[in-house]
Amino acid sequence: MKTYTQLSDIQSELQSGKLNLPEVVDSFLNKIESSKLNAFLEVFDRESKEKAIEIQSKIDAKTSGKLAGMVIGIKDNLTYLGHKVSASSKILEGYEAIYTATAVQKLIDEDAIIIGRLNCDEFAMGSSNENSAFGNVSHPLKQEYVPGGSSGGSAAAVAAGLCHASLGSDTGGSVRQPASFCGVIGMKPTYGRISRYGLIAYASSFDQIGCFTTNVEDAALLVEIMSGADDYDSTVSDRIIENYLPLKKDKKYKIAYIKEVLDHPSLDQEIAKAFKSRLDDLKNKGHEIEAVNFPMLEYMVPTYYVLTTAAASSNLSRFDGIRFGYRSKQAVDIESTYVKSRTEGFGKEVKKRIMLGTFVLSAGYYDAYYAKAMKIRRLILEQTNDILKDNDFILIPTAATTAFKKDAIKDPIQMYLQDIFTVHANLSGMPAISLPLDNHSNGLGFGTQLIAAPFQEKALLDFSSQLMNKNESNTYNNN
Numbered sequence: 001m002k003t004y005t006q007l008s009d010i011q012s013e014l015q016s017g018k019l020n021l022p023e024v025v026d027s028f029l030n031k032i033e034s035s036k037l038n039a040f041l042e043v044f045d046r047e048s049k050e051k052a053i054e055i056q057s058k059i060d061a062k063t064s065g066k067l068a069g070m071v072i073g074i075k076d077n078l079t080y081l082g083h084k085v086s087a088s089s090k091i092l093e094g095y096e097a098i099y100t101a102t103a104v105q106k107l108i109d110e111d112a113i114i115i116g117r118l119n120c121d122e123f124a125m126g127s128s129n130e131n132s133a134f135g136n137v138s139h140p141l142k143q144e145y146v147p148g149g150s151s152g153g154s155a156a157a158v159a160a161g162l163c164h165a166s167l168g169s170d171t172g173g174s175v176r177q178p179a180s181f182c183g184v185i186g187m188k189p190t191y192g193r194i195s196r197y198g199l200i201a202y203a204s205s206f207d208q209i210g211c212f213t214t215n216v217e218d219a220a221l222l223v224e225i226m227s228g229a230d231d232y233d234s235t236v237s238d239r240i241i242e243n244y245l246p247l248k249k250d251k252k253y254k255i256a257y258i259k260e261v262l263d264h265p266s267l268d269q270e271i272a273k274a275f276k277s278r279l280d281d282l283k284n285k286g287h288e289i290e291a292v293n294f295p296m297l298e299y300m301v302p303t304y305y306v307l308t309t310a311a312a313s314s315n316l317s318r319f320d321g322i323r324f325g326y327r328s329k330q331a332v333d334i335e336s337t338y339v340k341s342r343t344e345g346f347g348k349e350v351k352k353r354i355m356l357g358t359f360v361l362s363a364g365y366y367d368a369y370y371a372k373a374m375k376i377r378r379l380i381l382e383q384t385n386d387i388l389k390d391n392d393f394i395l396i397p398t399a400a401t402t403a404f405k406k407d408a409i410k411d412p413i414q415m416y417l418q419d420i421f422t423v424h425a426n427l428s429g430m431p432a433i434s435l436p437l438d439n440h441s442n443g444l445g446f447g448t449q450l451i452a453a454p455f456q457e458k459a460l461l462d463f464s465s466q467l468m469n470k471n472e473s474n475t476y477n478n479n
Helices: 007-016 021-034 045-060 102-109 152-159 176-182 216-226 269-284 297-318 334-345 348-360 366-390 412-419 423-428 457-471
Strands: 040-043 071-075 113-118 165-169 185-188 209-213 254-258 288-292 393-397 432-439 445-452
Touching: 007 021, 007 045, 007 216, 021 040, 021 045, 021 071, 021 113, 040 152, 045 113, 071 152, 102 113, 102 165, 102 216, 113 152, 152 165, 152 176, 152 209, 165 216, 176 185, 176 209, 176 432, 176 445, 185 216, 209 216, 216 457, 254 269, 254 366, 269 288, 269 393, 269 432, 269 445, 297 348, 297 366, 297 412, 297 423, 348 366, 366 393, 366 423, 366 445, 393 457, 432 457, 445 457
Parallel strands: 071 113, 071 165, 254 288, 254 393
Antiparallel strands: 040 113, 165 209, 185 209, 185 432, 393 445, 432 445
16 A cells, blocks of 8 residues: 555545545554554454544545544553553563553544554663563664664654554653654653643653654654643643644745754764764854853753652652552562562662652752752753744754664663753743754664743744655654
């Protein structure tokens, strides 16, 4: 079957009768079955076929929703009533969701088909998708490479054409970094733009649901539909949602880039060269480019890990072997149930972050680490706001390198530094997007990242569409 990269093209052919939705779903199911990426943990084959027949009848009757024809995979930390959800962890073994995440429900209400749940780093903790209890996800182009993390399964599935779009979560770059590695679009909206109800929490003041697509129009549509107030999430904004479509592609903008990023020793020289070339091109096209200083760059990763591990130590305390999920067979009393179930159920990286979080919140260390990190987060927000008062966007590389080989990074500090350019948007709560604009001489793609002021998703998507231009279909269909 023909490969479609944009929902509007699929809908046009579905409405004309040249294509039928059961045929589309069957094509994806066949691709998933033959895939060797380990992107899907579970495929809802029977259910997705039934939904395809149901939605096709709506299309024929001209009563279908905005997403009729779109097939979506969801990260395994989003709940879907009656379906398993594990956050790729043994600790949630056998657990079935008792409600559907608000973001997922909004997509279903517009006739999207949820085809399965996607592999990720355990509890969204990782930058390579090597921390899943169910095995690594492979890069869609080079299987010996990582797809990025933590939403690696979501990025790889879209890049390999196993679904039209997918949902991920972004706590410190977990949508944008794998999007950069896999050559797709990854968007994280403003914190509070999309309800987190039904998203298994890692760090509640950082987590945000985002999406992966192969074109800006589909990303705009998904974010618009998922956005808005929710009675189940007190942190979500009730601000009126703009119509993101149609996208404007001809406006001139004022764009800032951070000097310290381009001078950072971790930045691959080919990526730096391509980024400088893009700045020159934008200037030649009439955009105003400004170099800015951001001295907080070196503090962002330590601040992020102090605050997120502290949150994780609290959020993950509910997984105790008592109420649901995995319980150790070696447990003989309440204490051993807690200790053994958590020891056996959590993976190494999750246990490490729980211990770090417990340490920074402990007596004698709270002021030295957690309280200080909170103050630095405030400074980061203030400095970012100052930049965006005078500029429409901050433009920086998404990641310092392209995808790396599996098991190539053994030093945990070096792995944490993979987030150095993405944590900025999470610490400040700003919307950000990664665009697959360039390819490296090693044959792998890398992304360019845009950060905008809070709730400026419309402008962010407009300019993203302008930047993408001829790059819309840059996907890997080899698996």
